[in-house]
Amino acid sequence: MLTKTPYSFFETTAIRPTGWLRRQLEIQAAGLxxxxxxxxxxxxxxxxxxxxxxxxxxxxxxxxxxxxxxxxxxxxxxxxxxxxxxxxxxxxxxxxxxxxxxxxxxxxxxxxxxxxxxxxxxxxxxxxxxxxxxxxxxxxxxxxxxxxxxxxxxxxxxxxxxxxxxxxxxxxxxxxxxxxxxxxxxxxxxFDWKEFFGKNWPYETVTAKTHWGQFNHVVNNAMMLKGQALYGRISGDPSDAAFGEHAYNTLMRYHGMVTGIFSGDECLDGDSPFQGTELCAVAELMYSFEHLFAASGDAKWGDRLESVAFNAFPATFTPDMNAHQYDQQVNQPWCRFNPKPNFGTNGPEASLFGVEPNYGCCTANMHQGWPKFAESLFMRGEDGIAVLAYAPATLETEVEGVPVQVALDTAYPFRDSIRITVSCPQPVRLRLRLRIPGWCEAPDFGMEGRAEDGFFCIDRTFTGETAWTVTFPMEAKLADRPRQAKALTRGPLVYSLYIKERMEKQHKEGEPWWMENCELYNDSEWRYAFDLADPASLRFEEHEIGQQPFSAEGAGVSVEVPCRPVAWETDGLVPADLPGAPTGEQVILRFIPYGCTLLRMTEMPNLAEK
Known part of the structure; x- marks a missing residue:
């Protein structure tokens, strides 16, 4: 017999994306x-x-x-x-x-x-x-x-x-x-991943460059996180259910990025923000998180899903989704053909944008991220409905034979509020669970209910149309990163220094047009450090979300951040992990959501801290 999971997926047609999420899906549909x-x-x-x-x-x-x-x-x-x-x-x-x-x-x-x-x-x-x-x-x-x-x-x-x-x-x-x-x-x-992630796991340190392997392959590691949870339905072994949490924490401890993904270019490659992460791994990690929540009901998988979906996933595409990278970098001051890349096993074109840069697996596998995210916003529980992640969408289902519609009207994650409307033609008892974001210290759910295992549970009879507003106040924070670096976060979003880019297409004699990748050159300075004494002093400016929500021009929010220029050495096209001394006075620079950038600096020292 199978053990039951706390949650399961609704049919695809039960969910109707709206707002910026629908627009993003339409962009994808018109793209590759x-x-x-x-x-x-x-x-x-x-x-x-x-x-x-x-x-x-x-x-x-x-x-x-x-x-x-x-x-x-x-x-x-x-x-x-x-x-x-x-x-x-x-x-x-x-x-x-x-x-x-x-x-x-x-x-x-x-x-x-x-x-x-x-x-x-x-x-x-x-x-x-x-x-x-x-x-x-x-x-x-x-x-x-x-x-x-x-x-x-x-x-x-x-x-x-x-x-x-x-x-x-x-x-x-x-x-x-x-x-x-x-x-x-x-x-x-x-392969026995659970045994492999025991006390003799061999990847606490980075393996030699060019050493490719199945067991440190980043996509395999992103996929396998859900494996034991799936098999645990058969085994009934609690250690199977717990394995995903242990393995994810291990990967993040030694190879984690601020966006919630771990490095892998193409194999696990440490925690430097100049290392890369393969697009396939980002898409597969989102899918693993969705299954891990369904299997466990643990709200933190929703936090992790949002972090990857709103940051790492959109950052690896051009805004029109007609080109993508093989590897993205958290600190990405350029995307150039590099005959001596710092990637572990990937080649000189892995950071370029194109149809098939480096290798074609990501060209084929990039398509599941946004649609499966949309499918997973709402989850079916044995006694109700859970909202796992927040984005504009409407669920149409039945509860005890009564048609019920749950609508999320929101510009989240670019705003902090969500208007929820429950509609039904006759009275029906509904238990609605709303995920409490782990980063939010003072959520306001605007409705009577109670906190319960990472969710706010509303258990009541609904009739007609009932609407209320949920607010998740977002505070700016400088997250601690390795090498005494910091990264600016606010709510589920990571913010990056916006670097102006200039795109130049490579010409490949005798190759079809779709083998011609694009290099990105920086047209603005990138060598900075934070000079920020108090993140709470930052004032975030809201903008209308553009027709391309994940683009520099369409970004729904931005912030001006005090920084200072610093000396930052490079070895060819590979920057050093750490900068040198300041080279000038404080300047105010524009930061936008990580997922809206093509070129960026994200992890930097903060000179205002002793």
Whole structure:
């Protein structure tokens, strides 16, 4: 039997994004998410739909974000694209249930097999397509047989838990015991992350440059955080449920960034703000946080989700989401082709913006972040509804057979208030849990209720339309960072020095246009330190949120911060971790949300502190 989780996900179509979140999803829909099918061979000509190009992880990665995006926006064109690919995948499923295009099953890394099954579950959640259950059942039955003679290897070995998403989904629908037995096979054939993160975990220090490995691979580490929580539903072992917290704290202790992500360029690379983090890891970490909350009900996963979603995730794209980086840096004064990068294993183009900089996995996997975040704002509990994260959206569901609508009208995280409206045509008892942000010292929920395990619980009968305002006062703080550096935070947002950028496209003779990446040159000074005696003295200025919410021009808030210029040495295009002495008098500089920047300085010493 499976243990029940405190929370589960609503159907995709139950949630309607509004405000800046809808606009952000529309930007994504007009950007690479829709365009890849027009020109990128690994999507357009994929073996998944009968072509000759990549038939492994890239189409499943892409569909994993395209599908929820299409149904959140009710975008008929995107829906038709998703259906065309799903129809092709289902039509090509072999008689025995095998579902991946390959010529030699024995040598096939079934990571893509596990991934496409998760995608089919995502498609069912969005559409309710009645073909999916039987297709997943046949595919898992084939995998069960395959696993007896072919132990997991390669990426599937370190990502075995991704197969649990479809396995547990089908078990909840059918109750067939062989599915739990298959889950045990995956667990025992896969890499034991829980044992690995014991007392002999080897990555407290950074491994040698160019030393690539599966076990310190940043994406694997972002993914695996949810693995034991998923398996814990089968094992019932409390240590499985607790593992995600332990592993995340360990990663952040030695490799953490102020944005809530850990470094990895492409493997774990310490806590210097000049190291990078791969985009795939950012998207996958958000997904892990969403599952970890559903499994535990622990409110702090919501804090962590917001930190990554509002800071690290948008910062790695151009504002129109037509280009992205492979690696982002917390301190990023330029994005230049660097023949001697300071990245652990990534190449000279990893920080450039383009369609496929460095390697194409992020091109395929970047699409799930915003849609799955929107899907996870509201969670279904056994006795009510929880708001895990705050952004403008409306939930439409039923409670005891009565249609209920819960609307969040807000410019959060750029503002501190949320207008909540509950609408229902007849009286209904509703238990609504609102997450209490861990950073907020004096929240005002504007309604009678009580604090309960990190949530404010409102338990009452609603009828007609009931509206009230929740306020989360935000205080500016200088967060302590390694090497006596500081970072400016306020509420869920990290603030960075805005550096003006100049974009120059690389020309690659004989290559298609989409292989031409863009370098960013700084057109304003970056070598500064804070000179801030009291963060409470800062005055944040609110602006209208622009058509591109995560852009320097569209930023909904900014602040003027006293700083001083400092000497900051570089080794070629690699800045030193620490600056030298001040070189001038105090100046007042503009800081904007980290996620609105392309170039930035975020972690710097504070000269006003002794």
């Amino acid at each position: 998410t829709s365009r890849l099918a027009e020109f990128w061979p690994d999507i357009r000509d994929s073996a998944w739909i009968g072509g000759k190009a990549d038939g492994w992880e890239r189409v499943p990665y892409w569909l994993d974000g395209l599908i929820p995006l299409a149904w959140l926006l009710d975008d008929e064109k995107l829906q038709a694209t998703a259906k065309r690919y799903i129809d092709g995948i289902l039509a090509a499923q072999e008689e025995d249930g095998w579902i991946c295009p390959c010529e030699d099953r024995g040598r096939y890394d079934v990571w893509a097999y596990l991934l496409i099954l998760k995608v089919l579950v995502v498609y069912h959640r969005a559409t309710g397509d009645d073909r999916i259950e039987e297709a997943v059942r046949r595919a898992l039955k084939c995998l069960d047989w395959h696993a007896d003679g072919n132990t997991l290897f390669g990426w599937a070995q370190t990502r075995w838990y991704e197969g649990l998403v479809a396995t547990l989904w089908l078990y909840e629908r059918t109750g067939e015991d062989w599915l739990l037995q298959l889950a045990a096979k995956l667990r025992c054939s896969g």
